[in-house]
Amino acid sequence: DVKVTQSSRYLVKRTGEKVFLECVQDMDHENMFWYRQDPGLGLRLIYFSYDVKMKEKGDIPEGYSVSREKKERFSLILESASTNQTSMYLCASSFLGGWGENIQYFGAGTRLSVL
Amino acid sequence: KNEVEQSPQNLTAQEGEFITINCSYSVGISALHWLQQHPGGGIVSLFMLSSGKKKHGRLIATINIQEKHSSLHITASHPRDSAVYICAVNSLRDDKIIFGKGTRLHILP
Numbered sequence: 001d002v003k004v005t006q007s008s009r010y011l012v013k014r015t016g017e018k019v020f021l022e023c024v025q026d027m028d029h030e031n032m033f034w035y036r037q038d039p040g041l042g043l044r045l046i047y048f049s050y051d052v053k054m055k056e057k058g059d060i061p062e063g064y065s066v067s068r069e070k071k072e073r074f075s076l077i078l079e080s081a082s083t084n085q086t087s088m089y090l091c092a093s094s095f096l097g098g099w100g101e102n103i104q105y106f107g108a109g110t111r112l113s114v115l
Numbered sequence: 116k117n118e119v120e121q122s123p124q125n126l127t128a129q130e131g132e133f134i135t136i137n138c139s140y141s142v143g144i145s146a147l148h149w150l151q152q153h154p155g156g157g158i159v160s161l162f163m164l165s166s167g168k169k170k171h172g173r174l175i176a177t178i179n180i181q182e183k184h185s186s187l188h189i190t191a192s193h194p195r196d197s198a199v200y201i202c203a204v205n206s207l208r209d210d211k212i213i214f215g216k217g218t219r220l221h222i223l224p
Contacts, residue, residue: 103160104160106150108155109156
């Protein structure tokens with residue numbers, strides 16, 4: 001079974017803190033993704049990576065950065081957390097190729113609250 | 116207007132009922148996905164479709180490319196089917212994924 005593991009299910013941080021969200025997959029997938037999910041807005045793509053050290057901006061990259069130093073690990077970084085970044089964050093992975101070709105496998109999600 | 120519309124937004128039904136969730140989209144697509152999100156957040160990919168019909172257990176997904184419409188059916192529904200069902204399409208225009216806002220399904224025992 002494919003496993004996509006997010007390091008925390010729940011996280012509470014203060015405004016201005018630097019926040020790291022970690023995601024690890026065990027299927028040797030090339031692609032990894034970070035989404036956020038907000039009520040009434042659905043899922044939105046923040047960043048994705050198709051290879052080690054490669055990254056591409058999604059629809060809402062502002063306020064976020066990412067790091068992919070190893071194939072199995074994709075980190076989402078909030079350099080200075082703000083209250084409007086309170087959300088559910090979901091990591092996903094897939095084999096190379098876009099949504100038109102491959103199923104994505106999702107982690108359980110991290111619910112981040114920024115106070 | 117959203118490029119991917121789902122209906123209904125919320126659905127409550129009795130155990131055993133036949134369930135239909137609809138997804139309409141306005142862009143050209145290479146594929147359509149149905150996802151299931153249980154309370155707590157985890158998302159599971161149910162189907163990826165580019166034409167016709169797929170079946171997995173009690174779940175059936177159909178797509179009509181000409182009408183830009185897909186349906187997800189659940190036969191003999193069960194309380195454990197209670198979840199949010201999300202439709203997502205891969206847009207040919209820019210190879211981006213566009214998500215619907217989801218349909219919240221609640222099956223009563």
